[in-house]
Amino acid sequence: MPLGYLFEQLLLPPGGLFLLLLLVWWWRLRRPRLALACGVLGLGGLWLMSLPVAVEQAARLLEREPALAASEWPTLSRRAEAIVLLGGGRERGDPGWGGDQPSLLALERARLAARLHWASGLPILASGGLHFGAPPSEAELFAQVLQEDFSVVARWQEGRSRTTWENAALSAPLLRDAGVRRIVLVTQAWHMPRARWCFERHGFEVVPAPLGFLGVPNGRPLGGWLPESKALWQSGLLLHEAAGLLLYPLLHR
Incomplete structure (x- = not known):
């Protein structure tokens, strides 16, 4: 451990x-x-x-970045060259699926990345390593879900990262080799400031695509x-x- x-x-x-x-x-x-x-x-x-x-x-x-309006999705190819989908954990050995699956947070991210891909035509890089050292990687699970559930092929898989910093550090060579300098970054809204900082530190121009906002009215009885x-x-x-x-x-x- x-x-x-x-x-x-x-x-x-x-x-x-x-x-x-x-x-x-x-x-x-x-x-x-x-x-x-x-x-x-x-x-x-x-x-x-x-x-x-x-x-x-x-x-x-924490949620400093505004949501990316759906009206902007078709024009993303003018602002970026790839979509980067960050890992958000996985669930081990789910009998209902016959194996490991992305967590609920990760599935939210995959869904938005697929929507952005279909609207913009931008390729996807899936980033996420092994969970406590045991395969498959989060990137591999992402690629499987994108293919089987959204009919989207992940062009790149970065399957070694364990932290947000490593997401950026290990994705950077794959993207640079493909001539990518501007990315659409997909992750939860509360995670976006740190994730964006990491990718910008590695020289990328970032278009934030946050989701899963928690700072909205909670809608609970007695105001939460x-x-x-x-x-x-x-x-x-x-x-x-x-x-x-x-x-x-x-x-x-």
Whole structure:
């Protein structure tokens, strides 16, 4: 197991909040005030992460790029030379499909990339490596889904990347060899700022095509102030992305 993954799961919420709750038990007798503070922070953090309204407000801080209007899709070939589809995880060994499948986030991306391809005629590069070292790669799964479900052939597959930075670094040679300097980048809206930064650092001009916006009105009862399990998962995605935005400029100069 990669150490970076282990530290991420332990330190970032909700893992870090559960650690605070463990400290409550550890310090309950020796340091009751500190234990109380840890309990308030741990439970308060979990409660906040479970609120759809908190997800909505946090997402608006990350989702900086506007959606690419459908009216612009047919003219994308004037602004770019390829579509880059970024991996978004996979589900292991689904019996319903007889094997690994792209995650729901990845399928959203594949659907939009296919639509953009049919509207613009631009070729697609699928980027995404092995999930914890086990094949098939996300790029391979993307190519299969694009072909079988959308009748689209991925021209390039980059199947070694493990991070957003590596998506850009390992896709760059494939694109440059084909004379591509301008790309349409497909990923979730909250992931787009970091993804765009990575590709621009590798010398590409980026046309953002974000999707899956979370900073829209949540539409829940009581304005989203009731806890919800889905919001907890979405909060984890947003916190991971916020950490990435802070760390990437320090790690990749």
